[in-house]
Amino acid sequence: MTLTLNGKKTDIQDDLTVEGLLGYLMIAPARVAVEVNLSIIKKNDYHTCVLKDGDKVEIVNFVGGG
Amino acid sequence: MTDNLIIKGIEFKSRLWVGTGKYKDFQETKLAIEASGADVVTVAVRRTNIFDNKSDNLLDYIDPQKYKILPNTAGCFTVEDALRYSRIARETGISDLIKLEVIGDEKTLFPDVCATLQATEILAKEGFIVLPYINDDPIMAKRLVDAGAAAVMPLAAPIGSGLGIRNPYNIKIILEQATVPVIVDAGVGTASDVAVAMELGCDAVLLNTAIAGAKDPIAMATAMNHAVKAGRLAFTAGRIDRKLYATASSPIEGML
Numbered sequence: 001m002t003l004t005l006n007g008k009k010t011d012i013q014d015d016l017t018v019e020g021l022l023g024y025l026m027i028a029p030a031r032v033a034v035e036v037n038l039s040i041i042k043k044n045d046y047h048t049c050v051l052k053d054g055d056k057v058e059i060v061n062f063v064g065g066g
Numbered sequence: 067m068t069d070n071l072i073i074k075g076i077e078f079k080s081r082l083w084v085g086t087g088k089y090k091d092f093q094e095t096k097l098a099i100e101a102s103g104a105d106v107v108t109v110a111v112r113r114t115n116i117f118d119n120k121s122d123n124l125l126d127y128i129d130p131q132k133y134k135i136l137p138n139t140a141g142c143f144t145v146e147d148a149l150r151y152s153r154i155a156r157e158t159g160i161s162d163l164i165k166l167e168v169i170g171d172e173k174t175l176f177p178d179v180c181a182t183l184q185a186t187e188i189l190a191k192e193g194f195i196v197l198p199y200i201n202d203d204p205i206m207a208k209r210l211v212d213a214g215a216a217a218v219m220p221l222a223a224p225i226g227s228g229l230g231i232r233n234p235y236n237i238k239i240i241l242e243q244a245t246v247p248v249i250v251d252a253g254v255g256t257a258s259d260v261a262v263a264m265e266l267g268c269d270a271v272l273l274n275t276a277i278a279g280a281k282d283p284i285a286m287a288t289a290m291n292h293a294v295k296a297g298r299l300a301f302t303a304g305r306i307d308r309k310l311y312a313t314a315s316s317p318i319e320g321m322l
Binding site for chain 1: 085086087088089092095108109110111112113114116117123124125135137138140150153154155157158159160225226252272273274275
């Protein structure tokens with residue numbers, strides 16, 4: 001399937017959960033927040049939220065700012 | 067007796083709050099923040115660099131156990147965006163605090179006050195501890211408190227300008243009316259600006275560029291650390307009145 005991942009079209013295996021995606025990207029869930037199609041996904045739901053072709057996924061974290 | 071700032075039951079060990087932007091690298095960020103003595107650090111919410119997972123994370127250098135993390139909504143120009151960034155920030159599970167910025171204009175980075183007020187009301191109802199960035203406008207400060215702001219953060223001058231406190235009298239009026247802490251945010255240039263803010267009676271000062279942009283950020287962070295303490299102490303000590311004419315310090319009696 002193809003996801004729009006942080007604004008970039010990315011081909012990735014089907015039926016991946018948010019947890020699976022973070023694992024694939026080697027991102028620790030503790031310090032990020034995830035939004036799928038503008039809805040925030042709760043950390044407890046990472047393992048049940050299955051991504052679909054065309055989903056817009058945003059993975060955000062904190063960066064330097066004032 | 068402690069003289070610590072408390073907002074919504076949260077006790078702050080320092081009255082200097084610092085940003086984490088514009089530093090050369092995370093190591094410099096860490097050293098400058100340590101030197102500043104701050105225990106609140108602001109951060110921005112941005113996309114994770116997912117295609118380079120070896121890149122460092124800011125929070126590896128700024129330990130959330132040691133510092134209070136204050137996410138901002140910098141770069142947001144609408145209520146919707148500010149709400150989105152705030153909710154995402156909270157979902158990291160690191161902080162319920164939000165430094166609410168709804169910017170009205172790219173050149174001045176002055177706040178859109180109507181949008182800031184709307185966003186404050188919504189976020190406060192959702193349980194956020196909302197710290198809105200505003201103009202030095204006493205009326206808007208009152209309106210924001212009515213809308214649920216936990217503190218108000220009037221600018222000293224435009225963000226990153228280093229002009230210092232442009233309108234100390236407005237800040238004074240905000241302070242006189244305030245029923246919540248007043249934190250000067252933005253526009254500070256050097257240590258004396260911080261001292262002036264604290265001497266006026268402000269509860270804290272938030273700054274970023276004044277340290278990060280200094281030739282020696284670590285030394286400037288140290289200066290700011292002293293300035294905020296000196297200014298606060300001068301405020302609580304109670305300064306003398308200003309007078310137009312001289313009053314001799316040495317006695318007349320006993321002169322030859």
